[in-house]
Amino acid sequence: MGKDKIIIMIGVLVTVAILVGGVFLLSGSSNQGSSTNQNASTPLNDLIGKPAPDFTLESYTGDKITLSSLKGKNVILFFNEGLVCYPACWNQIAAFGQAKDFTDKNTVVLSIVNDKKDDWKGAIDKMPELAQSTVLLDTDKKTSILYNVLTLPSSMHKGQLPGHTYIIVDKDGIVRFVKDDPQMGTRNQELIAEIEKL
CATH class of the missing domain: 3.40.30.10 (Glutaredoxin)
Incomplete structure (x- = not known):
């Protein structure tokens, strides 16, 4: 594999990792507070x-x-x-x-x-x-x-x-x-x- 292909593959992998991480973070925060029977301790x-x-x-x-x-x-x-x-x-x-x-x-x-x-x-x-x-x-x-x-x-x-x-x-x-x-x-x-x- 050429140097250019390796750089492109690394770039694609980094981009995919960032997208997957972002989706994971967003889906976790959008569910917070929708139902309060969560494990987190809150006054409620x-x-x-x-x-x-x-x-x-x-x-x-x-x-x-x-x-x-x-x-x-x-x-x-x-x-x-x-x-x-x-x-x-x-x-x-x-x-x-x-x-x-x-x-x-x-x-x-x-x-x-x-x-x-x-x-x-x-x-x-x-x-x-x-x-x-x-x-x-x-x-x-x-x-x-x-x-x-x-x-x-x-x-x-x-x-x-x-x-x-x-x-x-x-x-x-x-x-x-x-x-x-x-x-x-x-x-x-x-x-x-x-x-x-x-």
């Missing part, structure tokens, strides 16, 4: 297997709901950016209200936002389907801070608002599943599948 993952921190919040309809009062039922907590997260969060909240699968599985869904009551009533005027969901107002952000959801990858307003984060609490009040979702999808089917594992 650290909740799994532990009692869910208790809280009492008021809904936009004026009802006060305490998490510990729901023992005996599975509970999905959906921390989200609320009104500023249109349409993704609005669509997920509306989808929760329209799905009967959760009720059939003895599951309560609580969407937790940092919005004010009057602002939320305006959103329901624009999208009446939202009224079918239980939306709790964490206006002082104490519950969002308690659950460490203000600085996760899905938050578009890091440190200020939660992003698109799901936490499943079982009938005994223990956290069984967490997911931070930067893709901000509607995850009803995935959550039903997780509830069925309990």
Whole structure:
């Protein structure tokens, strides 16, 4: 083989190695944060297997709901950016209200936002389907801070608002599943599948 052919082959091998390495790195980082049941220890993952921190919040309809009062039922907590997260969060909240699968599985869904009551009533005027969901107002952000959801990858307003984060609490009040979702999808089917594992 000539010197030129050896140089070309080395160049091709180096290029292929760089491309394969780049694809490997990109595919690894794009999966981070899509599901939080990963091996890495994060404040969100650290909740799994532990009692869910208790809280009492008021809904936009004026009802006060305490998490510990729901023992005996599975509970999905959906921390989200609320009104500023249109349409993704609005669509997920509306989808929760329209799905009967959760009720059939003895599951309560609580969407937790940092919005004010009057602002939320305006959103329901624009999208009446939202009224079918239980939306709790964490206006002082104490519950969002308690659950460490203000600085996760899905938050578009890091440190200020939660992003698109799901936490499943079982009938005994223990956290069984967490997911931070930067893709901000509607995850009803995935959550039903997780509830069925309990």
